[in-house]
Amino acid sequence: xxxxxxLSNTETIPGKLITASFGLVQGSTVRAKNVFKDFGxxxxxxxxxxxxxxxxxxxxxxxxxxxRMMMDAQSRGANAxxxxxxxxxxxxxxxxxxxxxxxxxxxx
Amino acid sequence: MALYxxxxxxxxxFSVMPTFGxxxxxxxxxxxxxxxxxxxxKALNDSGAxxxxxxxSKPAHSTDVENSTLVMSSISVGPSWWQMMLGGxxxxxxxxxESYDKMLGYGRRKVLHDMRVQALQQGFDxxxxxxxxxxxxxxxxxxxxxxxxxxxxxxxTAIKYVRS
Numbered sequence: 001x002x003x004x005x006x007l008s009n010t011e012t013i014p015g016k017l018i019t020a021s022f023g024l025v026q027g028s029t030v031r032a033k034n035v036f037k038d039f040g041x042x043x044x045x046x047x048x049x050x051x052x053x054x055x056x057x058x059x060x061x062x063x064x065x066x067x068r069m070m071m072d073a074q075s076r077g078a079n080a081x082x083x084x085x086x087x088x089x090x091x092x093x094x095x096x097x098x099x100x101x102x103x104x105x106x107x108x
Numbered sequence: 109m110a111l112y113x114x115x116x117x118x119x120x121x122f123s124v125m126p127t128f129g130x131x132x133x134x135x136x137x138x139x140x141x142x143x144x145x146x147x148x149x150k151a152l153n154d155s156g157a158x159x160x161x162x163x164x165s166k167p168a169h170s171t172d173v174e175n176s177t178l179v180m181s182s183i184s185v186g187p188s189w190w191q192m193m194l195g196g197x198x199x200x201x202x203x204x205x206e207s208y209d210k211m212l213g214y215g216r217r218k219v220l221h222d223m224r225v226q227a228l229q230q231g232f233d234x235x236x237x238x239x240x241x242x243x244x245x246x247x248x249x250x251x252x253x254x255x256x257x258x259x260x261x262x263x264x265t266a267i268k269y270v271r272s
Contacts, residue, residue, distance in 0.1 A: 007178035008265045010165055010237045015173030015267075041186070045256065046126065047134040048188030048211050049141055050218075054245065054257050055184045062182065062261075084178060088243035088259055096245045 005070050006080035006107060013080055013107050022076040022104040027068030031061040032095040058098065062086065065100040078104035127190055134188030142214055149221055152228075160234045161224055161264065167236055172270035179235060180263035181222040184245060185215040186256050212258060216240060219262040227266045238264035 006013050033041075037053040044051050065086075073081050084102035091097045167173055187195070191207035198205045219240065227235045240262045 006176070008176060009178060009239065009263060010265050014167050014176045014236075014265065015171070015270075041257065045186045045192075046130045046189050047137040048130075048186055048191060049134075049137050049214075051184050051186050051257050054259070055182065058184060058245070058259055059182055062180075084263075085239075086180075086241065086261060086263060088241070088245065088261070090243070090245050096243075 004079070005073065007066075007070075007084055007102075008080070008082050009084045009102075011083055013082060013105075016080075016107040018080075018082070018105045018107055020078075020106045022073070022078045022106075024101060025069050025072040025076070025078075025081060025104045026099070026101040027065040027070070027072060028097060028099040029061050029064045029068070030091060030095055030097045031057060033057065058088070058096065061096070061098045062100070065098045069100045069102065073102075073104035076104055078106055080105050080107045127193060130189040134190050138188070138210055138214070142210070145214065145218055145221060149217075152221075152225065157224075157228055159224075160227060160232070161220060161238055162234070162236060163238045163264075165237050167234065167267055167269070169234070170269050172272075173267050174270045175232075175268040177230075177232075177266055178263060179223055179227050179230075179232075179266045180261060181219045181226060182259060182261040183215050183218050183222075184257050184259040185211045185218075186258065187211045192256055212242070215258065215260040216242075219260045223262050223264065230266065232266035232268050234269075235264040235266045238262060 012018060037057065041051045041053050069081065081102040081104055084100060087099040089097050162168070187208055191211070194207040195205045223235060240260065243259045245259050246257045
């Protein structure tokens with residue numbers, strides 16, 4: 001993805017050998033929806049279907065959480081993260097937390 | 109007297125209008141996006157693309173893997189006001205809430221389809237260890253009961269085998 005960091009949600013990087021492990025790394029971000037987008041999404045809810053404003057907002061936030069996780073891994077000297085998992089939760093009425101975590105390792 | 113009757117009729121029309129509109133346009137709009145997804149899926153199947161998505165934890169065909177990366181796709185969908193209202197009524201006696209099925213089923217199909225397209229476009233052979241998650245991103249509160257959104261995310265490891 002970026003900076004040559006290998007990501008995988010399997011326990012190993014397929015076709016590569018893990019040589020060292022640096023423990024759990026994580027990245028998270030909390031995003032509040034903006035009032036205007038919220039209003040637009042509320043109107044879109046009248047007919048249902050995809051709510052594009054939320055889709056984009058959550059994708060951006062998830063990428064940011066991933067970036068933070070990768071920075072964490074890089075600072076420990078890892079070059080790959082295995083067993084990546086995502087979690088999403090609504091922390092309050094108007095905000096969502098996006099969370100990514102995994103195990104930082106070095107691979108050959 | 110006539111004025112009162114007029115007022116009563118007008119207020120009934122204005123209170124029913126959003127729900128009726130939601131029923132009418134909601135069914136039309138949702139039918140359209142579901143049809144579009146179905147035709148995209150069919151086109152991809154007909155082109156002989158295959159079904160590279162599975163949730164096995166290891167590559168099934170060979171251990172010689174050239175390249176791998178994390179792929180993911182997400183979407184947020186919401187039911188229409190009409191469907192929410194039907195769902196609310198169902199809550200009284202319980203039972204299967206069919207009105208929510210339509211959009212939630214759509215969201216899940218859509219993320220899996222998008223991920224398949226993404227992996228094939230980037231030249232990967234298979235996506236393994238796929239996870240699909242659902243999250244409720246807006247909570248219904250008393251004041252704001254007109255918004256409901258659910259997020260679907262699918263992610264997995266895309267792999268490319270070594271060509272022999």
